[in-house]
Amino acid sequence: MDTRQLRTLLAIVQHNSFSRAAETVHVTPSAVSQQVRALEAELGVTIFERATRPPALTAQGAQVVEMARDMLRREEEARTVLSGSGLEGVLVIGSVRTSALRVLPRAISRMRLAFPRLKVNLRLANSATLIEDVSAGRLDAAVVAENLAIRPQIRWRPFLREPLWLIAPAAMAGATASSILADQPYLRFCAQVPLASLIDAELSRMGAAPQIIAELDSISAIMSCVTEGMGVSVVPDVALSEPGAEALVRLPFGTPQIRRQIGLVDRVPSNRGVIIDQFHDLLATSSGAYGIRREPS
Known part of the structure; x- marks a missing residue:
């Protein structure tokens, strides 16, 4: 397989145009078309759906593009x-x-x-x-x-290796971690977030059963909700750099404090x-x- 064909293919995808790809790889538009046809013949697949303008990648074509990226990266690594x-x-x-x-x-x-x-x-x-x-x-x-x-x-x-913190709106100042978890609405990380299982395990060990009102998939989303007074949550230390974090109550989560x-x-x-x-x-x-x-x- 000629790597020039692969570079031409990636240029077409990048510019969404055969003619602009030709300018990028310094060949004629007809040479670009010939390289694509040769690559299709070698692989036995149709890379572009030519009935559309500009030509669109087929499902097999998308796989070839990923293969081309990987092969060219490996070639660069070898060099x-x-x-x-x-x-x-x-x-x-x-x-x-x-x-x-x-x-x-x-x-x-x-x-x-x-x-x-x-x-x-x-x-x-x-x-x-x-x-x-x-x-x-x-x-x-x-x-x-x-x-x-x-x-x-x-x-x-x-x-x-960073510590986890229980965070709550400023109005909760002076409250204990156990009372906050028992009395306040709780914002949980979605189950697919690895941090969720670590937090859930410690909550279970503590015997805490917070009132879950929402499941979110990002630190930023949780911090925004807590800052607006929607509820409380547990977050890693990196979250304390988010805007508004300085105004929140924060208490060590777990005894000893849990780290992720x-x-x-x-x-x-x-x-x-x-x-x-x-x-x-x-x-x-x-x-x-x-x-x-x-x-x-």
Whole structure:
């Protein structure tokens, strides 16, 4: 398979135009059409539905596009390894949305400053999708919470261990954690959020049965609702950087205070190991007092 055909295909998808793709890859429009037909013939699929204008990707075509992206990324990785320099090229990182609040952007910025020849691409998704994409090689690494079903061919290394807080509107000042949980409407994380099971387990241990009035899937949504006086909740320390958090009552959640861990998953072995180790170090540093340095290899 000619990688020039794959680059042409991605240019068509990016620009949604055969003619603009031709300008990007510096060939004629007819050459672009020939490359697409040759690729379709080689794979035995129809990539574009030509009855529409501009031509639209077929379902098989969308799969070919993902394959092309993966193959070209792997080619770039191989060139990086063979050149003898591991701190250049492209690093494709995935993350759950809540982890992207503060630590991740800071670490990526520091990574770019430290290694200007390295490009970092970020994709956001849920934890299960991220684990699958790391395992399949579509991501180099991903930021996810602990207590997930980690597959044998990948590893999870924590870089952040932060405390959880019970938060409530300012009017609750002076109340105990047990009375707040017993008397106030409770905003819960959705079940698919890994943090939810950690919080639920501690609530059960405490014998608390709060009055759940809503289930939300993001820290920002919960913080907004508590700030507006809708109810109370339990959040990780990172949430206290959200607007309005300084006015809320916050009490340690659990005895001793419960902490959650966030870590980096990657494949083992990986030809991006040096880069990923550096990124883990920056994530730990960017986590401040709650950062966890990796064990030496």
